[in-house]
Amino acid sequence: MPELPEVETTRRELEPRLVGRRVKRVVVREPRLRWPVPPELAARLEGRRITGLARRAKYLLASARGGTALIHLGMTGSLRLMSSSDPAGPHDHVDWRLDDGQCLRYRDPRRFGAMLWWEGAPARHPLLSRLGPEPFTDAFHGGWLHERSRGRRAAVKSFLMDGRIVAGVGNIYANEALFEAGIHPGRPAGRISRERYERLADAVRRILSRSIGAGGTSFRDYVRTDGEPGRYQTRLMTYDRAGKPCVRCGAALRGRIIGQRSTVWCPRCQR
DNA sequence: CTTTACGCCTGACGGC
DNA sequence: TGCCGTCAGGCGTAAA
Numbered sequence: 001m002p003e004l005p006e007v008e009t010t011r012r013e014l015e016p017r018l019v020g021r022r023v024k025r026v027v028v029r030e031p032r033l034r035w036p037v038p039p040e041l042a043a044r045l046e047g048r049r050i051t052g053l054a055r056r057a058k059y060l061l062a063s064a065r066g067g068t069a070l071i072h073l074g075m076t077g078s079l080r081l082m083s084s085s086d087p088a089g090p091h092d093h094v095d096w097r098l099d100d101g102q103c104l105r106y107r108d109p110r111r112f113g114a115m116l117w118w119e120g121a122p123a124r125h126p127l128l129s130r131l132g133p134e135p136f137t138d139a140f141h142g143g144w145l146h147e148r149s150r151g152r153r154a155a156v157k158s159f160l161m162d163g164r165i166v167a168g169v170g171n172i173y174a175n176e177a178l179f180e181a182g183i184h185p186g187r188p189a190g191r192i193s194r195e196r197y198e199r200l201a202d203a204v205r206r207i208l209s210r211s212i213g214a215g216g217t218s219f220r221d222y223v224r225t226d227g228e229p230g231r232y233q234t235r236l237m238t239y240d241r242a243g244k245p246c247v248r249c250g251a252a253l254r255g256r257i258i259g260q261r262s263t264v265w266c267p268r269c270q271r
Numbered sequence: 272c273t274t275t276a277c278g279c280c281t282g283a284c285g286g287c
Numbered sequence: 288t289g290c291c292g293t294c295a296g297g298c299g300t301a302a303a
Contacts, residue, residue, distance in 0.1 A: 001296070034279070034299085058297080075296055076281080091281090110280045112297060127299085154274060163298080170297070221282095260276075261296070275303075284294085 002073035004135070004168030005211035006222050006230065007058045010079050012212075013225040014104070015053045017081055018062070022049045022099040030093040034074060034114045037094060041069060041117040045096070056122065057131050057167035067119040070127065074112030076221035080105050109221060131167045135204050140166055142198030149189040149197070158259035159189035160200070169204060171261045172217060175238045177203040184270045185263050186256075210235070238264040 002010075026042035048064040055061065060071040060079075071079070084103040088095070094115055096104040106115060118125050133139035148165055149156070159165060160174045169177070178185045180203035183196060192200075211217060216230035219240075223229055237247050242255025246266040255264045 003297090034297090072297085074280095074298090108280095109282070110296090112280065152273075158274085161297095259274095273303105275301100277301080278299100280296105282295095284292105286292090287290090 001075055001170065001172065001217075001219055002058060002077060002222050003170035003173055003217075004055075004058060005173070005208055005232065006216035007055055007060060007073060007168070008212050009216040009230065010073070010225055011053055011055045011060055014060075014079065014081065017102065018050050018098075018104065019053055020049065020051075021102070022047070023064070023096050024099050025095075025097040027095040027097065028093070029088065029095075030091075030111070033093065033108065033111050034072070035116065037115045038117050041115060044117060044119075045069060054122070056128050056134070057163055058170070059128065061122050063122075067117055068122050070114065070116040070118055070122075070125065071106070072114040073222070074108055074110065074114070076110040077106065077108035077113035078221060078223045079225060080107070080223065080227055081225050082227075107221075131163050132165045134167050135169065135201075135208055140201060140204075142194055142196075142201045145197040145201055146192075146194040149192065152189040154189055155186045155258050156183060156189045156192055156200075157185035157261075157263055160204070161259070161261070166204070169208075171263075172219075172236065172239045173204070173207050173211065174261075175264055176207045176236060179238045179265060179270060180207055182270055185265050186258055187271075238266070240264070 023045045026045050028037050031037040044067055050062055052063040062069040082103050084097045084101055091109040092105050092107045094106040157174050160169055181200040211232040214232035215224055217232040218229035241253050242264045246253055249268050251268040253264050254267050
């Protein structure tokens, strides 16, 4: 499931091979993603050069003269670079054929992802305009989490996964960061001290950094741009490990649905 | 404002 | 073996 580390891994791998290239042709085999791929995406992108590739939360932003393509990988999306002559497989919904013979190919079996075109400033896009700070910026710190959580009764895990609080933390890494910080995922967000939120902010950054360093987590569908899986799934401490021993203390990890998401924690290490 | 539930979608899995 | 029900889940949206 692509979260911030998977999207950032994709961005870093694509950037040197995509930026500066001209898009010769956009082929949309299946426009029915989360929102329909708009016809103007192909119309505007064809013939233009990609001038940059940025990330905001889990969105990739490919800029060109006159606009920006927003790409979201949803649950099962991946972007790979291959030869334009490679035959498309199942769920390969969109190709960007480039001027050097490469092809940027978007695959997404469940079609929860998106590919949109936006002609204004990216920060003004409705999907981006209300996002909270990026985890790796100075604006994200324990004091911010503490301040924003006052009066909130929802579980800290749900709070941490709220994109308006911090951008890009999804279910897997919320579980991992709370484990690392020793905080029970079900604890009401408003009842956690500033000191513990400092530890949580640090843990979020550390967990995300480690996963980016490993090329992300591949559970089912996510692959890197060369088709290889990420390596971080071998280092997950909680996710998908309910009932298994805690890597730190050996106690059996507990699992429960919190905020409609599978949640795993150690009953001894997390309070 | 916050919180909760729903739905989009396919593939994997378990039960019979 | 095959069919079918259930589940997973990012995240926008609607409703409470």
